[in-house]
Amino acid sequence: MKVTSLDLNLLVILDAVLEEGSVTAAARRLDLSAPAVSRALGRLRTAFGDPLLVRSSRGLKPTAHALALRPRVRALVEDARNLLGPAEEDAPAAWCRSFTVLAPEDLIGCFGTDLLALVRAEAPGVQLRFLGEGRAADEGAAVREGIADVAIAVNASKEADLRSEGLVREPLLGVVRAGHPLSSGEVTAARFAAWEHVVVSRHGRLRTAVDRLLEAEGVRRTVAASVPGFTTALRLVAAGDLVGIVPAALAGRLADPLELVTFPVPLDAKPLRVSMLWHPRHDDDPAHRWLRARVREAAGRRTAP
CATH class of the missing domain: 3.40.190.10 (Periplasmic binding protein-like II)
Structure with a gap:
């Protein structure tokens, strides 16, 4: 590939198409027409000797070569923006x-x-x-x-x-539905472990650091489900008798709307x-x-x- 066959504008277009996965979306983002982006993509394919993006059921899918190019193209585009972009004294309102x-x-x-x-x-x-x-x-x-x-x-x-x-360092709180037996009285490790739990793991793990802390106290809990996010865990807790552990900030936003009660986790759980x-x-x-x-x-x- 001859370097002279490309210019910075083509790399900006390639960066946008790889990010958006759509010629139309990339054109909208760059304030160009879709045909102009399509023509640029054709030039890029010729220059690199690779299709770069192929059609799939979810739009344009990058080829293996395009995936390898992507971080280098993004770095070049960002370097150019840093070099040619607004001076430090320019007001954010102008960006x-x-x-x-x-x-x-x-x-x-x-x-x-x-x-x-x-x-x-x-x-x-x-x-x-x-x-x-x-x-x-x-x-x-x-x-x-x-x-x-x-x-x-x-x-x-x-x-x-x-x-x-x-x-931030976000403390953790236990959470149950209003009216749950753990919503009143002192919550000891034994009481905490006696109820089924929902845990949060984006990798689907059913065992967490909390289990090791409970075992150090001589008790074990039963994990009924693992979910990828804390908001989903809160909704499961609100719908039944499950116990959850969530960040304090999220509990503060959703406890009242979901009619939940929070309490200190009876363990030395790290924020x-x-x-x-x-x-x-x-x-x-x-x-x-x-x-x-x-x-x-x-x-x-x-x-x-």
């Missing part, structure tokens, strides 16, 4: 760009509203795209491959090639560590630094009981 934030849906529910309000108040030309965890193998891969600008992660391990910043991850290539991007500051502010405003 016109989008950011992608990857986070568990529960965390989006906890402070996504505040983040959106903060962004819209200062930079009405900035759009936020919230993505669920299923869009990448993990949070690190999402920011490394350019799928997300920042990722909000729970109990994430530090990775040498990424930036990581702690946002959840909520962190923000991003790639070092964004360190010197003024707009990205501004976004990270807004994420910090929104996390600090989260609703807790």
